[in-house]
Amino acid sequence: VHVVSTPAIVLRAVDYGESDRIVTFLTRDTGKLSGIAKGAKRSQRRFGGALGLFAHVTLQYRQRPGAELAFLERTLLIRPWKALLGSLERYAAATHVVEVADKMTLEHEVGDDLYRVVLGALARLDAADPGPATLRLFELAALAACGYGPELEACVACRRPFGAHGAPARIAPAAGGAACGLCAEPNGAAASLSAAAVACLAQMQRAVVEASRDRARGTEWLYEVEAVLPASLGRTVAGEVSAALAALLVPHVRGRLRAAELLGPILSTR
Numbered sequence: 658v659h660v661v662s663t664p665a666i667v668l669r670a671v672d673y674g675e676s677d678r679i680v681t682f683l684t685r686d687t688g689k690l691s692g693i694a695k696g697a698k699r700s701q702r703r704f705g706g707a708l709g710l711f712a713h714v715t716l717q718y719r720q721r722p723g724a725e726l727a728f729l730e731r732t733l734l735i736r737p738w739k740a741l742l743g744s745l746e747r748y749a750a751a752t753h754v755v756e757v758a759d760k761m762t763l764e765h766e767v768g769d770d771l772y773r774v775v776l777g778a779l780a781r782l783d784a785a786d787p788g789p790a791t792l793r794l795f796e797l798a799a800l801a802a803c804g805y806g807p808e809l810e811a812c813v814a815c816r817r818p819f820g821a822h823g824a825p826a827r828i829a830p831a832a833g834g835a836a837c838g839l840c841a842e843p844n845g846a847a848a849s850l851s852a853a854a855v856a857c858l859a860q861m862q863r864a865v866v867e868a869s870r871d872r873a874r875g876t877e878w879l880y881e882v883e884a885v886l887p888a889s890l891g892r893t894v895a896g897e898v899s900a901a902l903a904a905l906l907v908p909h910v911r912g913r914l915r916a917a918e919l920l921g922p923i924l925s926t927r
């Protein structure tokens with residue numbers, strides 16, 4: 658069985674037995690992958706500090722056909738995060754990022770779009786504390802990367818655009834977007850949205866689409882749109898936007914998003 662080499666990000670890691678570690682990665686080339694690092698705690702040479710949560714590494718592994726776990730040969734740190742682990746806010750936000758990526762994907766399933774989105778989000782959080790829109794932009798980008806980009810410019814049912822003073826809208830998770838007041842009921846819509854929240858969501862979604870088209874620039878610059886959002890993003894609107902994204906994620910993640918539940922209060926009391 659030959660050795661595969663790919664850039665990867667650590668999504669999850671647990672100690673196993675005396676000296677091994679089981680690690681789940683989101684790789685650039687082969688999707689999500691779980692493997693066992695034999696002697697992880699002893700072998701600085703093979704894994705030196707590169708099996709921790711969020712680590713951005715070059716991963717070398719072997720996997721027999723049909724085997725549940727890959728055999729991890731070695732990991733080499735590509736880029737050390739300098740500040741990601743230095744504040745509770747950044748750590749909490751990064752935990753949410755890797756949990757969403759983990760719960761949205763199956764093993765070996767997804768291409769490199771989600772990898773790029775996760776990497777961009779971690780780089781953003783390494784550079785500065787999360788703002789009110791940071792994780793919402795990540796969530797929209799993750800949905801888009803997995804082919805679930807929501808419709809937020811117009812009603813998912815009747816296609817009427819939400820104007821600047823758009824009709825009352827509600828999030829319709831099963832339909833994959835927002836529905837107008839007239840269409841909301843029959844489409845099982847949940848959370849309601851003010852016109853300001855609809856406009857904010859649409860603006861963020863446009864930034865996500867633009868960022869995904871320009872692959873050469875990477876996905877970090879998606880977060881530049883944060884600089885123009887806060888003026889319209891008061892606490893009430895931020896709450897609506899947050900609830901809307903939470904609802905849109907539900908059909909596409911396995912189980913509950915625990916980091917968001919546990920750490921939401923940390924992020925919202927800033």
Ligand SMILES: [Zn+2]
Pocket residue numbers: 812813814815816817836837838839840841
């Ligand atoms: Zn409608």
